[in-house]
Amino acid sequence: MSADSTTGPAGNDRDGSLHGARFAARASGFHPSPVRAVFEVSMLPGMISLAGGNPDLSALPMAEIADAARTLLVEEGLDALQYGSGAGTETLRQAISEVMAIEGAHTSPANVQVTAGSQMALELVTTMFCDPGDVVLAEGPTYVGALSVFEGLQAEVAHVAMDDDGLDPVLLQERIDEVKSAGKTIKFLYTIPNFNNPAGVSLAVHRRQAVVDICRAENIAIVEDNPYGMISFDGSYMPTLYSLDPDNVFYLGSFSKIFSPGVRIGWVVAPEQVRGRLQIAAEATTICPSMLSQMLVVRYVRNFDWRDYVEKSSATYAARCAATMAALEEHMPSGTTWTVPTGGFFTWITLPEGCSVTELLQPSIENGVVFVPGIAFYADGEGTNQLRVAFSFEDESMLEEGIKRLGATIATLAAGQAG
Numbered sequence: 001m002s003a004d005s006t007t008g009p010a011g012n013d014r015d016g017s018l019h020g021a022r023f024a025a026r027a028s029g030f031h032p033s034p035v036r037a038v039f040e041v042s043m044l045p046g047m048i049s050l051a052g053g054n055p056d057l058s059a060l061p062m063a064e065i066a067d068a069a070r071t072l073l074v075e076e077g078l079d080a081l082q083y084g085s086g087a088g089t090e091t092l093r094q095a096i097s098e099v100m101a102i103e104g105a106h107t108s109p110a111n112v113q114v115t116a117g118s119q120m121a122l123e124l125v126t127t128m129f130c131d132p133g134d135v136v137l138a139e140g141p142t143y144v145g146a147l148s149v150f151e152g153l154q155a156e157v158a159h160v161a162m163d164d165d166g167l168d169p170v171l172l173q174e175r176i177d178e179v180k181s182a183g184k185t186i187k188f189l190y191t192i193p194n195f196n197n198p199a200g201v202s203l204a205v206h207r208r209q210a211v212v213d214i215c216r217a218e219n220i221a222i223v224e225d226n227p228y229g230m231i232s233f234d235g236s237y238m239p240t241l242y243s244l245d246p247d248n249v250f251y252l253g254s255f256s257k258i259f260s261p262g263v264r265i266g267w268v269v270a271p272e273q274v275r276g277r278l279q280i281a282a283e284a285t286t287i288c289p290s291m292l293s294q295m296l297v298v299r300y301v302r303n304f305d306w307r308d309y310v311e312k313s314s315a316t317y318a319a320r321c322a323a324t325m326a327a328l329e330e331h332m333p334s335g336t337t338w339t340v341p342t343g344g345f346f347t348w349i350t351l352p353e354g355c356s357v358t359e360l361l362q363p364s365i366e367n368g369v370v371f372v373p374g375i376a377f378y379a380d381g382e383g384t385n386q387l388r389v390a391f392s393f394e395d396e397s398m399l400e401e402g403i404k405r406l407g408a409t410i411a412t413l414a415a416g417q418a419g
């Protein structure tokens, strides 16, 4: 079924005659995005997908994890299959505070709220802080799933441009002044400082204090989304914004990239009173995070050499990134530029002058390679000459072939523009 084939059994279009007038106003914020269609194309047999940012789970010690899951059920099944605390289990919250300390972010389990992935954490924070029409500042480009949350909850997005050093503090200040002088309320800055999805760049260490200071002075909270911080190709970690101003930063973390997205375990760190409010809102949606998943994650963190796994998978991603960079050098026509990531899953490509990414998508799919068009990562229609390439999932030879085909398609498009 395609993303927009929603005809029900009685023949009524779901948005149409029967229920159409009943939808709440906010429902219009939740609509199938063009990205969904791209992801469906990426499943077609023979298609090289540079679209989905899935982690490669092939190096997970699956037999041992299966044993751990079995032992968990045998030893603690009555708890694992039961309801639990809305905040998350004490043992997991403790483990999360230890995981965060590895990146230099020190917090107490009392500040940790466990969620179903960091996606839910972002939804919770936005629900609790944004009224319709409130403004969220976000990097341009930014994570498409964050844009879905903001749009769904009727928050406006004001983008702040990045360069190779990430968010520019001067432009951040300018944007704040602009939004405030338009009489609007800014609730928070949403930022992915490490190995940004989709841009592949990181906020330079020398800019971090400036970003934190500006937000403090302007009375704007920061939502720091850091799912990729440990996927660092040289093994070094940058200081979290949370460590620079724990009272003003809500920190979002996730096990999706360092263990498994399937367990759906993420978290948000917030000052204690705020965390308590977030828990009440979370309970209204999920009652409690999955006990089974939480307890499996605790076993993963306690009983496995998970840091070795993260190191090995980061080396895999680094090799794939290097292959992607080499293929881009070899196959992209002149005038094409791209970012050079030092971690994470993505590089961000800008097409030669005059080329449109919407015109590129169809011929590219016909050539057997799919990517996500840049417009998906902006709330304001920007990104028409840009695209995201994910190098996390395909192996080196597929990446090389995919970039080769993409380069040829761009060259044809660019030649058409010139001619």
Ligand SMILES: Cc1ncc(COP(=O)(O)O)c(C=O)c1O
Pocket: 053, 116, 117, 118, 119, 120, 143, 145, 192, 197, 225, 227, 253, 254, 255, 256, 261, 265, 266
């Ligand atoms: C920047 C960013 N934030 C949040 C998420 C959601 O992650 P989770 O699986 O923890 O919900 C993703 C997933 O790709 C992401 O890239």
